[in-house]
Amino acid sequence: MKQVRAAAFSALVVLGAIGVSTSAHEGSEASVGGTMWAANRGTNDIAGFDADTGALVGKIAMASGAEPGDLAYARGKLYVAEESGAAPSIAVVDLSTNTVKTRVVFPVGSRPHHVHASESGALVSVGLYGTDTVGVIDTVSDTLIGQWDSNPATTNGRAHAAVFSDDESALYIASDASNEVTAIDARTGAFFWSLNVPAAHELAVTRDQKWLFVTRRTANRIALVRLKNDPTVQPSGFTDVLALGLPDSLQLAAHDTLLTIGLRTRPAQLAVVDLHKFAVTIVNLTAVSELSVAGHQWTSPGGRYTFVTWEGGTGSNQGIAVVDHEANNQVVRTMSYPGRPHGIDRAP
Numbered sequence: 001m002k003q004v005r006a007a008a009f010s011a012l013v014v015l016g017a018i019g020v021s022t023s024a025h026e027g028s029e030a031s032v033g034g035t036m037w038a039a040n041r042g043t044n045d046i047a048g049f050d051a052d053t054g055a056l057v058g059k060i061a062m063a064s065g066a067e068p069g070d071l072a073y074a075r076g077k078l079y080v081a082e083e084s085g086a087a088p089s090i091a092v093v094d095l096s097t098n099t100v101k102t103r104v105v106f107p108v109g110s111r112p113h114h115v116h117a118s119e120s121g122a123l124v125s126v127g128l129y130g131t132d133t134v135g136v137i138d139t140v141s142d143t144l145i146g147q148w149d150s151n152p153a154t155t156n157g158r159a160h161a162a163v164f165s166d167d168e169s170a171l172y173i174a175s176d177a178s179n180e181v182t183a184i185d186a187r188t189g190a191f192f193w194s195l196n197v198p199a200a201h202e203l204a205v206t207r208d209q210k211w212l213f214v215t216r217r218t219a220n221r222i223a224l225v226r227l228k229n230d231p232t233v234q235p236s237g238f239t240d241v242l243a244l245g246l247p248d249s250l251q252l253a254a255h256d257t258l259l260t261i262g263l264r265t266r267p268a269q270l271a272v273v274d275l276h277k278f279a280v281t282i283v284n285l286t287a288v289s290e291l292s293v294a295g296h297q298w299t300s301p302g303g304r305y306t307f308v309t310w311e312g313g314t315g316s317n318q319g320i321a322v323v324d325h326e327a328n329n330q331v332v333r334t335m336s337y338p339g340r341p342h343g344i345d346r347a348p
Contacts, residue, residue, distance in 0.1 A: 029304035034348040036298065036307050037078055038320060039068040042339030046071060046080055046093070049320065051307070051346060054335045060098055062091055070114045070296065070343030074121035074139045077101065078347065081112040081126055088112050090126055090135070092142050095347055104137055104144050114202075115343070118164040123186060125162040125171060132157030134173055136186055148189030150175055151182045163203045170231035172212060174200040181214060183231060193234035197223055204250045204259070213259065214238065215247040222247055222261065242280065244271050249296045254303025258325065268294040268310035268321075272329050281329050285310050285321040292318075295342040309341040320344065 032051040039046050044066055048057035062068045066082035068091070073079075078093040082103075088110055089103040106112055111130035117123070117139075124137040128147070132155060136145045150159045150173045157175040164171055164186055171186040174197075181200050183192040201217040205227075212225040212235075222242035225235050246264035253260070259273040268285040285308055286292040295309035306323045316338035324332045 029300050029302040032300055032305055032346070034346050036320065036335075036344060036346050037071060037073070038295075038309050038337060038341045039071045039080055039343040040337060040339040040341045041067040041069050041083075042311070042318075042341075044068065046078065047337055047341075048347070049335045049337075054322070054333050056335075058098060060093060060100070062100075063087065063089070066091075068343075071345055072115040072117040072124055073345045073347045074117040074124055076347075077139065077142075078345070079115050079117070079124045079126075079137065079139075081115050081343070083111050083113060083129075090115070090124070090137060102142050104135070104142070106135065106147075113159075114161040116161065116163050118168045118186075119166050120168065123164060123168055125164065125186070127159040127161050127173070129158050129160055132159055132175065132178070134159045134162045134171065134184075136171070136189075145187060146189050148184055149191070150184065151178065151180065151194050152191055153194070154178050154180075157182075160200075161202045163205055165205060165231055166207065166209050172203050172205065174203050174214065176201050176217065181212070181225065183234075192232045195225065195235055195238065197225070197238050201247075202249050204252050206252060206256045208256075213250055213252070215250055215261065216240070217246055217248055217264070220245055220247070222250075241278075242271075242273070244280070245269075247271065248294075251297060251299045251306075253299040253301055258299070258303040260297055260299045260306050262294045262297050262308065264293055266291050266293055266312070268292040268308070268312070270294060270297060270306060270308050270323060272306075272323070272325060283323055283329050283331065285323075285331060286313055286317070290314055290317070296344050298344050298346050307344055307346075309337075309344050311340040311342070 035048040065085040067084040094101040113129035158177040179198040199216040199219040223238040249262040261271040263269040290313040292313035297308040319337040320335040322333040
């Protein structure tokens, strides 16, 4: 590990404007509970592990050649992105039976990619990375509400990730091909605005819905967008607040005082950002000599643990690393899952 501190005073000013609490993380979260599920693009299945012991709970096969890359939990079910194969889809897995209940099918080449559940679990979004559209699924009926255009004024977009506002009124979308973040109505697809953010890749919204963190992966930057009180009103711009190598997935925790960022540098790495001090710790998830790369991560709400997938490495050394943020950001456990594990989420 190595400790890094941002140099730009302007970045400190911007982060300070968020108004994060200066208190310590609440609760020790010694027990996470539930099952951590990961999607494996190399073995065409998903696997569940006991979040506290690391024991394998079970595996569920996905469609042949589907290369499942991401998943999200909502209402007792997992929504798994089957990105490739003859029938790209979101496979809906019923965790009471550990079987695929149904599928929401998309056209060949649409590439259902990153999946996000809304705060209430009523909606699930999927970026259709082969297009400039996103799918929104109703988790009660498990049907597609709509396949919405991320920006009707463009055709060159690639919808990489889409996250909901807390009240589910807005859906914020990152498109790296068209270098923009857009906002639409989550339930109708009505277009709100587009903001130029070069290399926009992944998103995270603060709990107060005032700030949007954006990874600019190929620019090696983390940007911050100040949202308006009305989600239909376009923000004025963005400010880069961190320089990191190939930042990708990100998650806020501990009442927005902790930000974790998966990096696509080698070996597999996680950036841990303490927003109290604007200090960054880079955690190596595997041996420095390994040509491994991190996938997605899940950070516990109180900010105690982060579970991170990784692939590559030597031989069959792939799986999930558990980082304890109260133990100096040490990797305290690993769970073996050979192949190309990528997306991860917790089922309580």
